[in-house]
Amino acid sequence: xxxxxxxxxxxxxxxxxxxYSKDAGDVKRALSKSRLDLExxxxxxxxxxxxxxxxxxxxxxxxxxxRFGKTQQFYIPLYLSNMCSNICTYCGFSxxxxxxxxxxxxxxxEDECLAIKKMGFEHILLVTGESERKVGxxxxxxxxPVIKKHxxxxxxxxxxxxxxxxxxxxxxxxxxxxxxQETYNPVTYAQHHLKGKKSDFIxxxxxxxxxxxxxxxxxxxGCLIGLEEWRTxxxxxxxxLSYLEKKYWxxxxxxxxxxxxxxxxxxxxxxxxxxxxxxxxxxxxxxxNPEVELSLSTRESEHFxxxxxxxxxxxLSAGSSTQPGGYAQQAExxxxxxxxxxxxxxxxxxxxVKAQGYEVVWKDWxxxxxxx
Amino acid sequence: xxxxxxxxDNDQLVIADKTFTSRLFTGTGKFNDQQTMVDALRASxxxxxxxxxxxVDMQHKDDDILAPLIKNGLNLLPNTSxxxxxxxxxxxAQLARxxxxxxxxxxxxxxxxxxxxxxxxxxxxxxxxxxxxGFVVLPYVHADPVLCKHLExxxxxxxxxxxxxxGSNKGLKTLEFLEIIIxxxxxxxxxxxxxxSPSHAALAMEMGADAVLVNTAMAVAGNPVxxxxxxxxxxxxxxxxxxxxxxxQVNHAVASSPLxxxxxxx
Numbered sequence: 004x005x006x007x008x009x010x011x012x013x014x015x016x017x018x019x020x021x022x023y024s025k026d027a028g029d030v031k032r033a034l035s036k037s038r039l040d041l042e043x044x045x046x047x048x049x050x051x052x053x054x055x056x057x058x059x060x061x062x063x064x065x066x067x068x069x070r071f072g073k074t075q076q077f078y079i080p081l082y083l084s085n086m087c088s089n090i091c092t093y094c095g096f097s098x099x100x101x102x103x104x105x106x107x108x109x110x111x112x113e114d115e116c117l118a119i120k121k122m123g124f125e126h127i128l129l130v131t132g133e134s135e136r137k138v139g140x141x142x143x144x145x146x147x148p149v150i151k152k153h154x155x156x157x158x159x160x161x162x163x164x165x166x167x168x169x170x171x172x173x174x175x176x177x178x179x180x181x182x183x184q185e186t187y188n189p190v191t192y193a194q195h196h197l198k199g200k201k202s203d204f205i206x207x208x209x210x211x212x213x214x215x216x217x218x219x220x221x222x223x224x225g226c227l228i229g230l231e232e233w234r235t236x237x238x239x240x241x242x243x244l245s246y247l248e249k250k251y252w253x254x255x256x257x258x259x260x261x262x263x264x265x266x267x268x269x270x271x272x273x274x275x276x277x278x279x280x281x282x283x284x285x286x287x288x289x290x291x292n293p294e295v296e297l298s299l300s301t302r303e304s305e306h307f308x309x310x311x312x313x314x315x316x317x318x319l320s321a322g323s324s325t326q327p328g329g330y331a332q333q334a335e336x337x338x339x340x341x342x343x344x345x346x347x348x349x350x351x352x353x354x355x356v357k358a359q360g361y362e363v364v365w366k367d368w369x370x371x372x373x374x375x
Numbered sequence: 376x377x378x379x380x381x382x383x384d385n386d387q388l389v390i391a392d393k394t395f396t397s398r399l400f401t402g403t404g405k406f407n408d409q410q411t412m413v414d415a416l417r418a419s420x421x422x423x424x425x426x427x428x429x430x431v432d433m434q435h436k437d438d439d440i441l442a443p444l445i446k447n448g449l450n451l452l453p454n455t456s457x458x459x460x461x462x463x464x465x466x467x468a469q470l471a472r473x474x475x476x477x478x479x480x481x482x483x484x485x486x487x488x489x490x491x492x493x494x495x496x497x498x499x500x501x502x503x504x505x506x507x508x509g510f511v512v513l514p515y516v517h518a519d520p521v522l523c524k525h526l527e528x529x530x531x532x533x534x535x536x537x538x539x540x541x542g543s544n545k546g547l548k549t550l551e552f553l554e555i556i557i558x559x560x561x562x563x564x565x566x567x568x569x570x571x572s573p574s575h576a577a578l579a580m581e582m583g584a585d586a587v588l589v590n591t592a593m594a595v596a597g598n599p600v601x602x603x604x605x606x607x608x609x610x611x612x613x614x615x616x617x618x619x620x621x622x623x624q625v626n627h628a629v630a631s632s633p634l635x636x637x638x639x640x641x
Contacts, residue, residue, distance in 0.1 A: 032620070038558065042620070060634035249561055252524050279638045310637040 005212040007205045009246050010239070015188055018045075019235040025049035034058055039291045044241045047287035048234045056283055063286035063315040066293045075356050076296075076318045076364045077349065078126040078158070081115055082327045083107050083146065087132030089199030091185075092270045093227065093263055095325075096132040098199065105327045106137050109149055116153040118330035122322055122349045125366035126156040128181070130325075133162035133201055140168045147175040156368035158223070162200065163210040169217035178368060181223035182210045183259065186230040187239035191273075195230055211243070215251030220373065222247070222254055223298070228281075229263030229272040237284055241291055248292075257296035257318065258288055262303075278307055282314060289315035301345040308345050313359060321345075321352035383615055388585055390563050391479070391511040391532040393450060397422050398580065399610040400452070400565060401603075402590030403430070403440050411599050413443045419593065419603035425452040425481050428471045441475075452513065454481035460494070461501035468505055480505060481535065482514040490540045495522050499529060506530030515567055518549035520556045527562050534560065535588065537568035538579065542591045544571025547578055557583045573602075573609030580613025581621060 025046040033043035034055060046052060047059065084106035087096040095102070107115065119127065127150065131138040138161065150157060159172070160181040169180065186192050189204045196202040214222050224243055226236040237260075244256055260281065263272045276284070281303075288297055298318040299308060312319070323343055324330055347355075353363045388395040401421040406412035416424060424444060431441050431453075444451060453471035458464035461484065468480040482505065484498050485491040493516050505512045511532045516522055518536040526534055536556055539545035546569060547553060557564050563585035570576050571592045579587050589606055596602035632639075 036621075038554065056635050056638075057632040064634065249559055252559055279635075282635060282638060306637075314634060 004250075005209045006243055006246055007208045010187070010208065010242075013239065013242060015235060018238050019232060021045055022049050022234050022238060025051045027051055027054070030055050033290070034062065041238070041242055041245065044287060044291040045238060047290055048237055048284060052283060052287070053279070056279065056286070059286035059290065060282065060314050063289040064313055066289055067313075067315045067317065070293050071317050073361045074364045075312065075316065075361050076126065076367055077124060077353070078128050078156075078318060078320055079119055079122070079124045079349070080128040080130050080160075080320060080323050080325065081112075081119060081150075082130045082325055082329065083112065083142075084131040084134070084138045085327055086134040086137040087199075088134045088136070089132075089201040090197040091199075091201060092195045092197070093230065106131075106142075107146075107327050109145060111328055111331070112146055112149050114331040115328065116150055120153050123353075123365055124349065125154055126158070126368070127154045128158045128160060128320070130160045131162075133199065135162060135200070138162075140164065140171060143172055143177075144175055147172070147177065151176040151370065155366045155370065158221075160223075163207050164213070166213040166217045169214055169219060173217060173219060173373070176370065176373075177219075178373060179221035179223065179255075179257070180214055180219055181257070181259070182207065182214075183223075183225045183227060183261075184208060184239075184243070185227045186236055187226060187243075188231045188236065191231045211247050212250075215247060215254055219254055221257060221296075222251075223257040223259060225259040225261065227261055227263060228276050228284075229274055232274045233276045233280070233284070237287075241288070244292060244295065255296070256292075256294075257298055259298045259300065260284055260288075261300065281307075282311060285311065285315045301343045304344045305347060309355060312356065312361075319352065319356070321347065322349040382618060386614065386618065388563060390513075393423075395422050395586070397607070397610070398586040398614055399576070399607055400425065400567075400586055400588040401593065402426065402588065403444070404590055405594035406599060407594075409440075409443060412440075412594070413447065415593055415599040415603040416444075416449065417447065418600045418607065419589075420607045421449070423450045423452050425454045425588065425590075427456040428453045428467050429457045431474075450479070451475055451477050452479050452481050453477065454483045454515075455501075456483045456485075456491075458484050458501075459486040459497075460484065461497040461504065464497070464501040465504050465508075468501075468510060469508075472510070478509055479511045480513070482512055491542070492540065493517060493537070495519060498522075499525055502526050502531050503529045513565065518552035518556060520552060520559055523556050523560060523564075527560065531562065533563040533565055533585070535565045535567040538566050538575065539569025539571075541568040543569055544592055545569050546571055546575040550578075550582075553579070553584070554582060573605045576606055577609040577613035577616075580610055581616045583617055586610075 022045045029046035030052045033046045085096045086104050086106050087098055090098050156178050157176055158179040159177050192204045226240055296317045297315050299316045300320045301323045356363050397420045399421050400423045401419050403426040455464040455467040458467050464484050472478050484494045486494050498514050502512050502514050513533045513535055514526050515535045523534045538547040565586040566579040566584045567588040570589050576587045593599050593603045
C-alpha cells in the first residue's frame with residue numbers, strides 16, 4: 004500500500020463539492036472537538052468557516068503553545084544548485100529559462116556555510132533544482148560531510164529519490180526531507196510539469212512512502228498554493244499527512260504552504276489565496292493536527308509574518324537567499340528561484356520574535372542522536 | 376449521497392477472512408450453566424465467541440462448551456489463556472488450530488496469575504511467530520499505542536487493548552490511550568477486558584472502537600440473558616452515534632478579534 008493507491012478513495016470533484024457544502028454547524032462542531040477528522044478539516048477550510056476565523060486563531064494559538072511552548076525554530080535555506088532538467092511552468096529554475104546556471108563546488112559550499120554560521124544558524128535546508136546528473140546522490144555524498152561539520156540539523160529539498168538512496172543520505176547526515184507534491188490534481192499536475200522526471204505524478208506522490216521505509220526522522224509535505232483550487236488541494240495534504248502518520252508513526256512531519264509568487268516563468272495563477280484564507284488554512288492545519296510543524300518562509304511579507312507568527316507557526320526562515328552562492332558571494336540577482344518578500348536579517352527577525360515573547364530556537368537536534 | 380440508514384445497514388466489520396454484522400464479541404467463561412450461556416450468547420447476537428483452550432475437551436466435539444457453540448453456528452476464537460510465555464502460547468495456538476479447525480487465535484499471555492495482565496514482550500514474540508505461521512492473530516494487550524503499532528507490523532489481524540484489568544468491570548480506565556490507539560491504527564481495534572456495563576461498551580463504540588469483547592459482565596449479571604441483550608443494544612447505539620458524528624462540547628464565544636484584526640487593516 005502506498006499513497007498513490009490510497010488517493011483513489013478521494014475523488015477530486017466529490018471532495019471539492021463536499022468542502023463547499025459544509026455549513027456553520029459543521030464548523031462549530033469541528034471547533035468543539037478535541038480530535039478532528041478529515042470531515043472536520045474540510046469544514047475548517049470551507050468558506051463557511053470564514054466568520055469563525057478569530058475562534059480558529061485562538062484555538063490554534065492555544066494548541067500550538069501547549070505543544071511547542073513559546074518558541075520559534077529558525078532555519079535557513081542554502082541553495083546548492085539551480086541546475087534543473089525539468090520544465091515547470093511556475094519555477095524560476097525551469098530548464099527553459101535562460102538564467103545563468105551554477106552548482107556550488109566544495110569550496111563554495113564551505114564559504115556559504117561559514118557565512119551562514121555567522122548569522123547563528125544551526126538548522127540548514129539544502130535546496131537544489133532537480134538534476135540527477137549534476138546534483139544526484141554522488142554530489143551529496145561529497146557535499147554532506149562538508150556541511151555536517153557546521154550544522155546540527157540538515158534538511159534537504161531535492162528531487163525525489165529511491166528508498167536506498169535516501170538510506171545512503173541518512174547515513175551521510177540528512178535528518179529530514181521535504182518533498183512537495185505541488186498539486187494533488189493529476190491533470191493540473193501534468194499541465195504544469197511539462198518535461199523531466201518531475202512529470203511523473205505517481206513517482207512523486209509515493210516519495211514519502213519511500214522516505215518512511217528508509218526511516219527518515221522528519222518529512223515535509225505540502226502543495227504549491229495557486230496551481231489548483233487551494234481548498235481541495237490542501238484537503239489532500241491533510242489526507243496525505245493522516246495516511247503517513249498512521250503508517251510511518253516513528254517519523255515527524257512538517258507542512259509548508261507556499262503561495263505562488265511572480266517568478267521568471269510569469270504564469271497566471273489559477274486560484275489566488277488572500278491573506279485571510281492563508282490564516283484560515285494555517286489554523287485549520289493546526290486544529291486538525293496539534294503535533295505537526297508548520298513552517299513559514301520569507302515568501303510572505305514582513306507585515307503578514309509579524310502577525311501570523313503566534314497563530315500556529317513553529318518554524319521560520321530568515322535572511323534567505325534563493326540563489327546559489329547568495330550568502331558569501333553576493334552573486335548577481337539573476338539566479339533566484341522566486342522573489343523574497345521579507346528581507347529582514349536573521350538578527351532583526353530574532354529581535355521581533357523575542358519582542359513577541361517567544362524564544363528563538365536555533366538548535367533542536369544533535370548528530371549524536373542519529374550517529375551510527 | 377448514501378442514506379444514513381443504508382450506511383448503518385451496510386456497516387460491517389471485516390477481520391481477515393470474516394465479515395461481522397455484530398460488533399459485540401463474547402466469551403464462554405463464568406456462566407453458571409450451559410443453557411444460560413447459550414441463551415445469553417444468542418441474546419447478544421454475537422458472531423464471534425472466545426473460549427479458553429484449556430477449558431475445552433478437544434477430543435470430544437460434544438464438549439459442554441464447544442457443542443452448543445458449534446450447533447449455533449458461532450465463529451470460534453480459541454484463546455491461549457494460561458500461557459505464561461510465547462512458547463506456551465504458540466504451542467496452545469497450534470493445538471487449537473488442529474482440534475478446532477480454525478486458524479483464528481486470541482493471543483493471551485499473562486504470566487501474572489493475580490491480575491492476569493498481558494506480557495507485552497512475550498505477546499509480540501508470539502504474534503510474530505503465529506502470523507508467520509498463517510494464524511489470524513488477535514492479541515490481548517495493554518492499551519499501549521506503541522506496542523499496538525509493533526503488533527500491526529508483526530502481521531496481526533486486529534489488536535485487543537484492555538479497558539481495565541480483565542474481569543474487573545471497571546470500565547475504560549485506559550480511555551486516553553485507547554483514543555490514541557484508535558486514531559493511529561490501520562487494523563480493527565477491539566476493546567477487551569474491563570467493560571463492566573453497557574454504558575462502557577457504548578462509550579468504547581462512540582470513540583470509534585471497531586468492536587468490544589464482553590464476557591464477565593454478562594456471565595455474572597443478575598440476569599445474564601437480559602444483560603446480554605442490553606449489551607447488544609449498547610454496542611449498536613454506540614456504533615450508530617460514532618457514525619453519526621458526535622457533537623462536541625461548546626466553547627465560549629469570542630467577542631473581539633485581537634488575533635486576526637490585522638487582516639482588516641490596510
